[in-house]
Amino acid sequence: MSKRLSINEYVEGIKSQNRFVLSRAITLIESELASDKRLASELIEALLPYTGNAIRIGITGVPGVGKSTFIEAWGKLITHLGKKLAVLAIDPTSQRTGGSIMGDKTRMEELGRNPLAFIRPSPAGTSLGGVSRKTRETMLLCEAAGFEVILIETVGVGQSETSVSNMTDFFLLLMLAGAGDELQGIKKGIMEMADAVAITKADEDNEKKARLAQAEYQSALHLLSPSENGWYPKVLTCSALTTKGLDQIWTLITEYQNLVKSNGWFVKKRQLQNKAWLHEVIRTQLESQFYNHATIQKSLTEIEQKVENSELHAVNAAMELLELAKMRE
Secondary structure (H helix, E strand, O other): OOOOOOHHHHHHHHHOOOHHHHHHHHHHHHOOOHHHHHHHHHHHHHHHHHOOOOEEEEEEEOOOOOHHHHHHHHHHHHHHOOOOEEEEEEEOEOOOOOOEOOOHHHHOHHHHOOOOEEEEEEEOOOOHHHHHHHHHHHHHHHHHOOOOEEEEEOOOOOOHHHHHHOOOOEEEEEEOOOHHHHHHHOOHHHHHHOOEEEEOOOOHHHHHHHHHHHHHHHHHHHOOOOOOOOOOOEEEEOOOOOOOOHHHHHHHHHHHHHHHHHOOHHHHHHHHHHHHHHHHHHHHHHHHHHHHOHHHHHHHHHHHHHHHOOOOOHHHHHHHHHHHHHHOO
């Protein structure tokens, strides 16, 4: 077993961009042990002054859109510009076995070997709040380690996108050509979160379809309410195979960053995200304390059975359990 590192060793190792120490720190952050949680909180507190200097980008997309292929190609472009890049890939977790695929490192093999890139897959788990908390903390560790661009890749179009949108500066939605069906199927909420849409696989015979899709999505975005930040979302086309259009996406993000920094939205959004994070952690901790309460654990199965059999109204059952938790504090 490797020696347990002290807070100072973690802090100095991360600040000096030691990948081994960074990986161990992320493992510490992901741990559910009470002693590790305390150490992780101390570590985040100590590193906070060295965070906040990266551009945080969330990436999501419909199934089959080629997120990992896109991220590898785009990541190579970003590192070619001399930027240090961290990719935090949230891997889907099996609801039946609890196992995670953890395949992103193998899918982004070339980028993974790049000395300016760091790829860290994390299991999604069952709790969106847990994912959000640990991904946020991992992001802060990467920023303290000097990474200038943080990409957070989500599982796919679904609920987790809201969590990722609430911790990033720019949200990129990847879509496929053939806008008709996809446009109907995608949730309006996801479109409203997007700062840009990129139509992928715009190469060979598919380029014409991609251009049509671009026009469709741009029209759809015009129907949405204008954003508070003064930015109008744009739709671009790109190909991870030919790298065509990838540089335009980076240029667009730079334009966005310049705008929101000049009008004050960049700082305001991060402040709002920090406040939302506070309330998210409170909710998560209260839920955890409630279900780990000895009295609740004794009574829960019996009360659940009564609710299942319609012997007790769900609202009354919940209030009864909450009172039990309060009485035994």
